[in-house]
Amino acid sequence: MADSIIEVRGLVNTFGEQTIHQGLDLDVRRGEILGVVGGSGTGKSVLMRSIIGLQQPQGGQVMVFGEPTLDRDEEEVKDIRRRWGILFQGAALFSTLTVAENIQVPLREYFPRIDQQLLDEIASYKIVMSGLPGEAAPKFPSELSGGMKKRAGIARALALDPELLFLDEPTAGLDPIGAAAFDQLIRDLRDALGLTVFLITHDLDTLYAICDRIAVLAEKKVIAVGTIPELLALDHPWIQEYFRGPRGRAAETTVANNVSA
Amino acid sequence: MMSSAADFRQSVDGDRRAVRFSGNLTLACISDLPKRLDEVDGTRLLVDLSQVSRMDTVGAWLVHRLVRGREAEIVGAKEHFQVLLEQVSQADQPVKVRPDRTPPLYRVMGQIGDATSIAGRTLLGLLGFFGAVLVSMAALIRNPRRFRLNAVTQQFEVVGIHSLGIVGLMSFLVGIVIAQQGAVQLRQFGAEVFTVNLIGRMSVKELGVLMTAIMVAGRSGSAFAAQIGSMKLAEEVDAMRTIGLSPMEALIIPRVLATSLLMPLLGFYAALVSIVGGGIFSWLALDIPPVTFVQRIREVVPITDLYQALIKAPVFGLIIAMAGCFQGMQVEGNAEAVGLRTTAAVVQGIFLVIVLDAFFAVFFTSIGWV
Numbered sequence: 001m002a003d004s005i006i007e008v009r010g011l012v013n014t015f016g017e018q019t020i021h022q023g024l025d026l027d028v029r030r031g032e033i034l035g036v037v038g039g040s041g042t043g044k045s046v047l048m049r050s051i052i053g054l055q056q057p058q059g060g061q062v063m064v065f066g067e068p069t070l071d072r073d074e075e076e077v078k079d080i081r082r083r084w085g086i087l088f089q090g091a092a093l094f095s096t097l098t099v100a101e102n103i104q105v106p107l108r109e110y111f112p113r114i115d116q117q118l119l120d121e122i123a124s125y126k127i128v129m130s131g132l133p134g135e136a137a138p139k140f141p142s143e144l145s146g147g148m149k150k151r152a153g154i155a156r157a158l159a160l161d162p163e164l165l166f167l168d169e170p171t172a173g174l175d176p177i178g179a180a181a182f183d184q185l186i187r188d189l190r191d192a193l194g195l196t197v198f199l200i201t202h203d204l205d206t207l208y209a210i211c212d213r214i215a216v217l218a219e220k221k222v223i224a225v226g227t228i229p230e231l232l233a234l235d236h237p238w239i240q241e242y243f244r245g246p247r248g249r250a251a252e253t254t255v256a257n258n259v260s261a
Numbered sequence: 262m263m264s265s266a267a268d269f270r271q272s273v274d275g276d277r278r279a280v281r282f283s284g285n286l287t288l289a290c291i292s293d294l295p296k297r298l299d300e301v302d303g304t305r306l307l308v309d310l311s312q313v314s315r316m317d318t319v320g321a322w323l324v325h326r327l328v329r330g331r332e333a334e335i336v337g338a339k340e341h342f343q344v345l346l347e348q349v350s351q352a353d354q355p356v357k358v359r360p361d362r363t364p365p366l367y368r369v370m371g372q373i374g375d376a377t378s379i380a381g382r383t384l385l386g387l388l389g390f391f392g393a394v395l396v397s398m399a400a401l402i403r404n405p406r407r408f409r410l411n412a413v414t415q416q417f418e419v420v421g422i423h424s425l426g427i428v429g430l431m432s433f434l435v436g437i438v439i440a441q442q443g444a445v446q447l448r449q450f451g452a453e454v455f456t457v458n459l460i461g462r463m464s465v466k467e468l469g470v471l472m473t474a475i476m477v478a479g480r481s482g483s484a485f486a487a488q489i490g491s492m493k494l495a496e497e498v499d500a501m502r503t504i505g506l507s508p509m510e511a512l513i514i515p516r517v518l519a520t521s522l523l524m525p526l527l528g529f530y531a532a533l534v535s536i537v538g539g540g541i542f543s544w545l546a547l548d549i550p551p552v553t554f555v556q557r558i559r560e561v562v563p564i565t566d567l568y569q570a571l572i573k574a575p576v577f578g579l580i581i582a583m584a585g586c587f588q589g590m591q592v593e594g595n596a597e598a599v600g601l602r603t604t605a606a607v608v609q610g611i612f613l614v615i616v617l618d619a620f621f622a623v624f625f626t627s628i629g630w631v
Binding site: 082098107113114118120121123125126134137142191193 | 296318322344351352353357360361595
């Protein structure tokens with residue numbers, strides 16, 4: 001099982017006086033959906049931003065696809081960037097472009113010679129794959145609901161057929177029905193396209209429903225990684241509180257009922 | 262990464278045409294494959310994928326596009342390829358990619374219509390807002406304990422004291438420019454000495470107040486729109502209302518009052534600094550000693566010029582603050598609206614100030630204050 005797609009070693013992130021990460025280690029295996037949880041301010045988003053190169057850490061090493069991503073030339077990192085897709089918390093769609101044009105942006109940027117007809121076709125099938133109705137393609141982001149924006153964001157993240165998908169709180173701000181449908185979408189895409197998914201979430205239902213393993217951030221590092229039963233066997237107060245609290249128990253019961261039904 | 266380009270060969274296999282793919286059928290490796298695939302004809306196909314090493318959804322889409330609508334058999338596809346092919350064929354649904362285009366004439370007409378109705382509604386809205394401000398001022402006068410002195414003095418500081426530096430510097434430079442440009446023109450008639458008249462009357466009557474108004478619109482009018490706008494976005498204004506605070510009394514009246522009261526002071530200050538700037542230029546470049554300069558200024562600038570400035574200034578302040586607060590209160594939706602409304606506040610503020618300045622000029626001339 002040594003096939004790690006992301007390897008983080010000894011990551012250090014500080015903001016002024018405040019240390020966010022101190023010697024953080026994390027491995028993400030190929031083909032898994034890894035959920036990242038932690039209290040507010042434990043640096044979940046900072047970890048993601050360090051891996052994808054939006055944040056320069058003070059120390060440590062990050063390897064993605066077996067190649068280091070820190071302190072590299074822009075040109076060298078470009079080839080690595082092409083192999084991952086990112087969904088930001090607010091979807092971060094370009095507001096002056098339609099959904100279809102948003103999806104075509106990365107395609108045009110990396111492969112300028114693709115003709116317009118194929119670009120349109122690619123945008124169309126990515127839109128359908130992301131569970132958006134066909135009518136959404138010519139719309140602008142401001143005309144979409146929150147859930148549709150996130151789906152359009154996923155479609156853009158998938159534009160270059162990435163092997164690795166980063167999702168920052170994909171179900172935040174969605175109603176429970178929309179959130180459950182989104183969980184399903186993530187799992188379907190993983191199964192169909194063979195993706196590896198790095199998923200930051202607060203949503204216990206998402207953790208129970210689709211994550212293969214869960215990494216817990218606390219005390220400036222990853223204190224535990226494992227399946228939910230493995231984590232529950234640990235005797236850490238925060239983990240116990242998180243999964244054994246009223247909401248954790250409710251999510252567990254829902255999943256148990258779904259399995260038995 | 263391996264980069265063996267995607268390719269295919271055609272051959273005839275009985276009554277079918279065989280298309281045999283090889284290499285990586287991926288986005289990075291397809292190059293001119295889509296065009297060449299378009300030229301493949303024949304209604305019965307045999308598609309062989311056994312030589313394909315990698316495939317992504319774009320490759321799967323190209324294969325799907327090739328076999329779509331024809332009688333075709335796909336052989337040699339690995340399990341993973343079959344999943345991808347199935348996914349893209351499920352995703353092949355009619356999608357309209359481009360928005361409907363309206364003809365340019367209709368679009369332009371529509372834009373003109375929209376702009377006109379927006380301008381009309383804004384003007385009406387501003388009038389209504391002015392009315393609302395007056396009503397709550399009247400309520401405050403009847404009930405003076407609700408008056409927020411602290412908020413007003415704080416705005417005094419922000420609108421007035423913090424802008425002394427920039428208004429002073431600007432006015433000083435304006436004074437120098439009037440003196441220099443005036444001297445160059447008047448010298449042609451040998452009337453260089455009248456530069457002093459020009460400096461004195463321009464500064465006191467027009468430019469002191471007008472330039473200050475423009476600066477205050479840029480500094481404070483925009484700040485009002487941005488502050489109130491972001492408070493509206495964060496639902497702070499709604500929270501105030503539910504608690505029973507009136508946003509009009511807490512936010513808008515202090516700003517409007519502070520700006521209206523400070524504009525005459527700032528305008529007077531600007532006029533003085535501008536005269537000083539002109540005076541220094543006259544001394545250094547035109548050899549008019551300061552004593553003579555001050556003497557001449559006292560002779561040529563009538564007191565009515567100062568009255569004009571002091572009457573105009575509070576009106577300008579009122580308009581700038583009202584435009585800022587009104588636009589701030591109109592913010593809805595997202596952060597982009599804050600930016601748009603802030604710009605609108607400055608543009609409207611300056612525009613209305615200049616329109617009113619023209620009215621004032623005609624009015625004061627007609628009552629004999631020339």
